[in-house]
Amino acid sequence: MQSTTTRLVNRQAEMERDEDFEVDWVLLFDFEDLEIHHATDKYHTLIRDIEAFGLEAEVRHGHGTTLLTLIRIPRNKLGNEVYRSRVKDWLFGITHVRPLGDSSTVVDAATPSEEIRSVFHLVTWTKEQGGAGVTANFGQWRHVTASFSPHAWTANKRLLKQLSSKIVLRADDLDQIKALFGEKVSLHDVAFYYAFIQAYSLFLIVPATSGTLFWLFSRPYSITFGIVTCVWSIVFVEWWKRQEIDLSIRWDVKGVGALKVNRVQYAWEKEEIDSITGEARKIFPAHKRAARQLLFLPFAALAGVALSSVLMVTFLAEAIISDVYGEELANFWAVQYLPTILLAVSLPYITEFLTSIALRLSEYENHRTNDEFELAQVQKAFVLNFVTSFLPLILTAYVYVPCGSKLLPNFLPTSLQSRVPVKNFHIDAHRLQEEVISLSLAGQVINFGEEFVLPFLKRHLLEAYRRYKDAQQGKSLHQRMHSEYTKTLLVDAPQEESLLSRLRAEATATPYDVQEDIMEMCVQFGYLAMFGIVYPLMPLGFLINNWIELRGDFFKLISESQRPPPIRSDSIGPCISALEFLTWLGSLSTAALLYMYGGNSDVTDIHLGGLLLTVFIAEQAYLATKLTIRFIFDKIGSEAVRTEEATRRLVRKRYLETFSDEVAGASVRQEAHTYTTLHKRCAPVISDVEDSKEALPVISEVEETVRVRSEYKTERAERFWNQRKEFMGTAEAGVRLIVAIKAFLINVAT
Amino acid sequence: MQSTTTRLVNRQAEMERDEDFEVDWVLLFDFEDLEIHHATDKYHTLIRDIEAFGLEAEVRHGHGTTLLTLIRIPRNKLGNEVYRSRVKDWLFGITHVRPLGDSSTVVDAATPSEEIRSVFHLVTWTKEQGGAGVTANFGQWRHVTASFSPHAWTANKRLLKQLSSKIVLRADDLDQIKALFGEKVSLHDVAFYYAFIQAYSLFLIVPATSGTLFWLFSRPYSITFGIVTCVWSIVFVEWWKRQEIDLSIRWDVKGVGALKVNRVQYAWEKEEIDSITGEARKIFPAHKRAARQLLFLPFAALAGVALSSVLMVTFLAEAIISDVYGEELANFWAVQYLPTILLAVSLPYITEFLTSIALRLSEYENHRTNDEFELAQVQKAFVLNFVTSFLPLILTAYVYVPCGSKLLPNFLPTSLQSRVPVKNFHIDAHRLQEEVISLSLAGQVINFGEEFVLPFLKRHLLEAYRRYKDAQQGKSLHQRMHSEYTKTLLVDAPQEESLLSRLRAEATATPYDVQEDIMEMCVQFGYLAMFGIVYPLMPLGFLINNWIELRGDFFKLISESQRPPPIRSDSIGPCISALEFLTWLGSLSTAALLYMYGGNSDVTDIHLGGLLLTVFIAEQAYLATKLTIRFIFDKIGSEAVRTEEATRRLVRKRYLETFSDEVAGASVRQEAHTYTTLHKRCAPVISDVEDSKEALPVISEVEETVRVRSEYKTERAERFWNQRKEFMGTAEAGVRLIVAIKAFLINVAT
Structure with missing residues (x-):
């Protein structure tokens, strides 16, 4: 025990010394x-x-x-x-x-x-x-x-320790993530991602508790729970849009989108001299790009059709197993779910494959700035994720369950048709619930395995293999004739050993990509908004998943990935539009499901006029609710925005008093420090080093690397x-x- | 003839001399x-x-x-x-x-x-x-x-002459209106109003021509014309939103909303010291204001109910006249329309009365800034205008025509019921068209009379009466004993006579209020978007009306009103939201009217499910069209915005090169003049006086009053x-x- 502690202390000291280089x-x-x-x-x-x-x-x-x-x-x-x-x-x-x-x-x-x-x-x-x-x-x-x-090894370890000891992250914690990693990773947003998943998980507590209560005490397909879910999703999206602005002010990044530079990959066709700035503008004709963008349509359609066919085959297989061979396989109930399980396991791989093609399409579209490229890629990723994640459920809910008993017998091989009396062939509404559970909840578990467990194992095995090989290579290199100096180059000096082994590991690690994680959260949100009504325990499952996911992602960021360059961003990006779209579709879908499955009548016998009226009313209710919630949020306003405006007003006031920048700026800097509570809270990470001596230990550690050098x-x-x-x-x-x-x-x- | 010219020349010289004071x-x-x-x-x-x-x-x-x-x-x-x-x-x-x-x-x-x-x-x-x-x-x-x-009399006259000689106003003309009057009048926007009515009228050419063609060659309630109207209205609103930004850049007013000062009428309850700026903030509790705002709801509801009852009585009277006494009154066909005509004449007065109450409500709500006050007032005015303008047509189209033959007989006095065999009682679809024509087109004519002819007569009669009285008073004052000096005060010096008589007239003129005019355009747009399908000649009528209205309004502004203080604005204000709402409602309404009146079946026998499906599809089509049009406009972008961004980029580039404001600013001012075509076009009105010597005569006149003094x-x-x-x-x-x-x-x- 003693020796473990000593070893830990040594390790700590070693890490700190590595940073001294x-x-x-x-x-x-x-x-x-x-x-x-x-x-x-x-x-x-x-x-x-x-x-x-x-x-x-x-x-x-x-x-x-x-x-x-x-x-x-x-x-x-x-x-x-x-x-x-x-x-x-x-x-x-x-x-x-x-x-x-x-x-x-x-x-x-x-x-x-x-x-x-x-x-x-x-x-x-x-x-x-x-x-x-x-x-x-x-x-x-x-x-x-x-x-x-x-990586800033010491600060990372301490931050990880600090985060894992907390149940709920506070704004301070997010500030520290932001201070260490910035808001963005290559194309995607780190600090904003953590802020988002944190806020979303906290919001999830509402549907998780109410869902559990409805599951325990209410009948299935409760209208009240449907309304709770829809209103909750609208409130969350509208709240987050405002929260993003607050965070961007807190982190001084509001409007960084204005700082655009061309992507190095951008291939222009001609240069034009801007008549005002006299700069050369690199032009790629918009119509060519538009034509290239159109390529995505057939690709998405093809993907959709292919996936639909796979789904249909799965359903057919399942129907054959359960309804046709049901009695014979009664003892092997798990066999019945085999097709769905196979589908759930393979869907992430299908998504990944399609996304990689989409990435190449986006590259081909030749966007000028990273923002445009990101937008194009997220749009594609969203469409593909939408297809792979929601199409199975949409088909089950709106086609297979209500119409399957009429349609399916036609597709059965004739040899089987004789085995089933067609009028007995019946698919029940329970089918939808099973499908929702297996795709949404089981999907999350599988995803976790793919995202964390597999890469972890793979990376550590590879690392061990590399060390073994390097050791061999090193031995052999020593034995060969080299000048004395080359030999010292080939052998790590003892004091550098720890530094170099870390850097070698980091150099071969994959860069951290948060886009998939954000998209995963969007899909999760979509499941909840569109099909939460089917299984009220779903939000509880999501809540647990996200609690683990947040910490797992952070562990992955600091231990398994290259440190991302801290590019700034003032939002989680175009995903906001996807979320808004999902709240809209969620309202329509919830209303339709309530009408189809919630009533007393049989799901296979639905009055189309009634369904239409329900959905139509739901859409107007959705629009009205959204406007109302926006109006209320606008009335409440935001403290951060008010503080920012007051600070700007102060600069202007001082300027008009003195007509001098120096006085205006200096006095504002002074007073902003003295007065603003917001700035006080941020002071440890955003103000000068001198002010933060009394900050938390972990922060002074973070600042260690910034100390006047x-x-x-x-x-x-x-x-x-x-x-x-x-x-x-x-x-x-x-x-x-x-x-x-x-x-x-x-x-x-x- | 000779003498008339001489008199005109004299008058001109007189006006110019008046400005010399x-x-x-x-x-x-x-x-x-x-x-x-x-x-x-x-x-x-x-x-x-x-x-x-x-x-x-x-x-x-x-x-x-x-x-x-x-x-x-x-x-x-x-x-x-x-x-x-x-x-x-x-x-x-x-x-x-x-x-x-x-x-x-x-x-x-x-x-x-x-x-x-x-x-x-x-x-x-x-x-x-x-x-x-x-x-x-x-x-x-x-x-x-x-x-x-x-008023700048000389510049006004020349500008009026210039405008009246043109069929279509160009951007230059708008620039001159802006240079003389600014963008805003008290609460409302002058230059933006003219830009809006001009752009709207130009856009009207599309539905006016296509409407005329459909009226001549197609059957009524053509689906194609319905789609044209809907798409046209969406395109126009989206285009205008972008055009507003362009104009605000052209006129250097983008973002002037940030310059807010408290209204003098604002009554605060307590003062708070702002913790950042140290300024006293005048606070009126938001919940009190919200409570006061709620007062509008019962008022609007009451107005709606009262108006509906008036409408019902009108319809009843008309039904009695035409259907019951129809045969006896066959020779006096005009009598049949009497109730509708009475309604059309009285509606503007009803609207005016309700708006004046709304104004007092808005005052009572105690808004802090003029922008908030304007928003509150325009919202109310829109609701009231919506009720008075569209309720009659909505009731006619969706209640009276389809259900009237079933409902009305129950309301007939029993003495009359015996006269009409109930099953013969029939209201035909033509009724809607008559109502639309009388309210929309005849309404415009009546409005014109009320807006221009009546005030003109009233004002000139009053002016004549005042002159007569002053002359008497003057005579009598002369006869009394006054000191020599008081006497000279009481008598206008000959060289001041013309100036003073003008100023006296202007002092008693009413301030120019453009809000009603903007609202009138919104209502006109609403008629077209919602009921254009009923009478395809409607847009042609509107086009003619607007051509006269634009010139009439300008005449009123410079000859009949006090010169408005040139408050700046960067948009036509909250009316944009009203226009957007009308495009949405217009799509639904057009689809519903097409389904009800366009088919071959009888309007009194409609399948509700089909109607619902039509409207539902129309709504999704509306949302999709709007998103598409926005997307296309965003892709096209705006030349003005690009120029503005390039200019800002230039300032920044120069700054980063020299780290000096003086150099950056000066060189940009220099180059902006040399390069920008936009700035060149604006130069006569926005640049220094020295640059505009070669400008149009009317402009040098405008600048006369600015010449270094x-x-x-x-x-x-x-x-x-x-x-x-x-x-x-x-x-x-x-x-x-x-x-x-x-x-x-x-x-x-x-």
Whole structure:
């Protein structure tokens, strides 16, 4: 026991020491499919570009045929980039107080995510945008297979510990996620995702409790529960839309969408000189893009038809098993559900496959900005998810159960038709409930396995295999004749061992992609809005699932994935429209289900006029409820918006009093700190480091990496970045490594 | 003929000379119901307040017991107010280039409306807001019964002439209206109103031509025409929403809603110190306001019920006349329509009466800002207009025609029941068409009479009567004993005669109110969207009506009304929501009418399920069409928005290059002039005076009043403002006039 604690303490100390090396960014250079002279040429160019831009580079060998290139940004360059980025925020109206200074001002980043965003810009932006122009996996740099910032190991662990000890996350916790990871990951939103899943889960408590009560004490298909679900879903979506604005103000990111840069993948056809700004505008004809976008229609239709056929076959198989062979298989009841279970297991794979095709379609559409690309991709993903997730239930509820007994016998093989007296052939309403449970709830469990358990196992097995191989390779490399210096390059120095093994693991991890997670929540919301009435315990199941999911996702983010670049965002993105669409469809669907299954009459014998009237009334009720709820929310207003407006008003007032920016800005900064309760709450993460000495321990840890940094903060860092350079340049060291590793591989092969 | 021309030339010269007196603002002080010493006290205070604030005042007698108080703003004060107002625009993000200068900078206004807006602020804003605090008809100043800027007579006449010679107004014409009158009148929008009616009329050409074709060549209730109308109305509303944004950019007013000041009528219950700005916030509890707002519901319900009863009685009377006495009255066919005609004539009066009650309700609701007050008032006005305009047609179409033959006989007096064999009692579908024509088209004609002809006659008769009385009064005043100086006060100097007679007429004219006109257009749009299908010639009628209406309204604005203070606005206001609502209801109504009246079956024998299905499908089609049209408009985008964004981008780019406001702003101003075609088009009205020398004659006329003004531009003005002051102060002159007039009146009375 004693030794475990000691080991833990040691481990902790080790992690902290790793961060002392001041590695800002890591590039992974993979030369597996390159000739030796090509590889050395390309590596030379890479290091020359980085060093010419004024960044420090250091090289170590990675797993197999890869080189880890570590990058450090000189403090003045970084501080100036942070300042420029703040000026840009002010120019684009994202922040309202003008940052004082001139073109050479250097400031400290307020949060790790702000710092890393500036690092990200300096490394990846093109030279015209003011960066070194290294874009991984693309064009000239397609052999740079990974480009990431190392995790802030200590802060991560503490944050994970803090989150897992809490039942409900508070705004502070979200602020810390945001401070560490920013609002966005590559295309998708991290902090906003956590805020969303948290808010959604809290909201779920209402239908979960009322659902349980209705399940216990009311008859099935209760109209009251239907109304509760519909109103709840409208309230949630409208509330979230406002909450997003509050959060974007809290995190100072309102309106960051205005800062658009072209995607590097964007291929333009001609350049036009803008008559006002005199800038070259890169044009890709809109009609061509529209034509390419149309391709999605046949694809979606095809997917829909194919899926419908699969479903029909499943239903048929199930009908044959249960209704035809029912008596013979009475002892093996599980066999009856086999087709549905097979369907539930295979649906996520089908979705994944279709989404990957959609991704290629979106790439082909050649969008100019990431926002447009994201919009196109989310729209496609939503359509596909809608088809795979809801089509089975829609077919069951509206076609199979009410009409199946009339339609199905026609499709039965003639050999079987004789076995079933057609008039006896009857599908009961219970069928819908079984289908809903297996697809929505069992689906979540399967998803969890696929999302967490499988990748975890896969990754750890792979990692073990790689270590084993590297150990062999290392031994063999030692035995070969190399210059003394190459040998020291090939062997990790003892003090760097822990750092490098972490970085190697992170370099091979997959980048964190939150889009699937957000889409999963949308689908879950859709199940609840459209079919919650069928099984009132559904929201309870979702609530439990989300509690685990939130923590699982965070564990995955910090332990299993590359650290995402903290791109900013002010919303969870186009999914909001999907949610709104689902509330609308949910109201119609709930009304229809209530009419069809809730009444006393048989579900196979429905009066179409009555059904239509019900749905028509439901739609008007939906529109009226939505307008009312919007009106009420607008009347209530938002404290965050009011505070923001008051702050802006103050700046203006001061300006009109003094006609001077300096006085207006300074006094507002002063008073905002003194007065605003909101800003007080955020102070630990958004204000200057000096103000936050008294903050929570975990936060001061987070800020550790931001502390005003002299050229080298620690002796370890100074040694790490300078020792080797006395003997040779980074490019040369890299070339030696490439040659040594290639030679070994050729040796092994022959 | 010769002499007429001479007279016209003389008149023209006279008008121009009147403008040389440099009267910036006029207040009308009415002391009819004041004791003589109260009147003199109050007038003393008024002049003291004005002069203490640094404005020049001059007094002349008005009609009857009124004094004209003429105000002139010293050039430096005015120029500084214009500058401060521009700085405020920049601070609130309405303009994007920072105006250079400090707290004492003086600039020239770019348009008459900008100048008059600053004059308006200086005279009417409270002392805290930076004005003299003279608010007509309210509190301390409730004896100031009119407060206005004199019309720019010359520019007005030329503009009217220019407009009346054109069939279609171009954007330039609208720019000039905007330059003269601003975007808004008291609460409502002038330039936006003209832009709207112009755009709407142009759009009307589509349904007008297609309607005429359908009327000539197709059978009634054509489905195609129904679809044309519905799609047209959706396209128009969506287009206009975007057009509004374009116009607001063109006129540099985008986002002026942010500049809110409290209404002077706002009565707060407590003051709270804002924790951020330290300003006192005036609070009126929201729940009290909500409770007061609820009062409107019973009022609207009552109005609806009362109106329905009136309608029912009308229908009953008409049914009795035509169906019961039909044969006996066959020779007097007009008698049959008497009830409907009575209804059509009285509806505008009913609407006006209800709106005046609504106005008092809105006042009682105690809104803080003019925007909120306007919203509340327009919402009420829309509900009332909806009830009075559409209820008759809705009742006719959906109740009276289909069910009337079953229902009506029960309401017939028993004495008549015997006369009609119940089964013969039949109302035919033609009834609806007659009702639609009489309410929509005849309604417009009646409206025109009420709006233009009656007020015109009334005003001119009243004016003649006043002149006659003043002449008598003047004669009598002369005969009395007054000091020599009082006598010169009582008699208009020959060179001032023309100016003063104009100002007296303007002071008694009613302020221009455009709200009714906008609402009238909304109602017209509603008729077309909901019942256009009934009578395809309707849009043609509307088109003709609007062509006259636009010119009539402009004539009324410049000849029959006080000049409105040029308050800015960036939209036609909450009417947009009303238009959207009408497109929705129009789609449902058109579908229902097509199903009921368009088929071959009898209208009294309708299948409810079929009707429901039709309306349900129409609603989904409406939603889908709207989304599609929005999507297409968004894809097309707006040139004005793109230009604006490019200009902002340029400012930012320059700023990032130089880190200096001066360079960024100046170069953008430079280049915006050189490059932007949009700005070029606007240049005559929005740019500096120097640039517009080569502009159209009428524009240089408009700018005449803006030309850099030395302390006094003309000798006439200098004499006018200084001559009398050598003898006595303005307050004293006013007191003498009050005493003289009061004494005369007492003399007449006894």
